[in-house]
Amino acid sequence: xxxxxxxxxxxxxxxxxxxxxxxxxxxxxxxxxxxxxxxxxxxxxxxxxxxxxxxxxxxxxxxxxxxxxxxxxxxxxxxxxxxxxxxxxxxxxxxxxxxxxxxxxxxxxxxxxx
Numbered sequence: 001x002x003x004x005x006x007x008x009x010x011x012x013x014x015x016x017x018x019x020x021x022x023x024x025x026x027x028x029x030x031x032x033x034x035x036x037x038x039x040x041x042x043x044x045x046x047x048x049x050x051x052x053x054x055x056x057x058x059x060x061x062x063x064x065x066x067x068x069x070x071x072x073x074x075x076x077x078x079x080x081x082x083x084x085x086x087x088x089x090x091x092x093x094x095x096x097x098x099x100x101x102x103x104x105x106x107x108x109x110x111x112x113x114x
Contacts, residue, residue, distance in 0.1 A: 034071035051094075069099060
């Protein structure tokens with residue numbers, strides 16, 4: 001008699017429990033405050049940079065840096081918490097790359113040639 005393979009069920013339950021934990025870990029008050037200072041257009045640009053490997057404008061980078069690292073991290077965690085099928089480690093690495101790129105772009109803009 002063949003036994004029931006419960007491994008897929010255990011995996012699904014594990015993934016769901018991690019998703020709920022991530023959703024609970026986000027500071028909702030901080031998220032609301034961050035949203036007040038950030039345009040949906042810039043959020044869309046950041047999303048496309050992280051998840052679709054599109055370029056990002058200098059204007060969007062400035063907006064990301066102005067809102068701050070804490071808000072950048074909150075937005076990324078919030079996005080990852082509500083997404084299914086995203087490789088979290090890869091998205092976090094791209095998010096870090098986005099932050100570093102935007103800081104460098106904002107702090108040291110391309111110098112003009114003399």
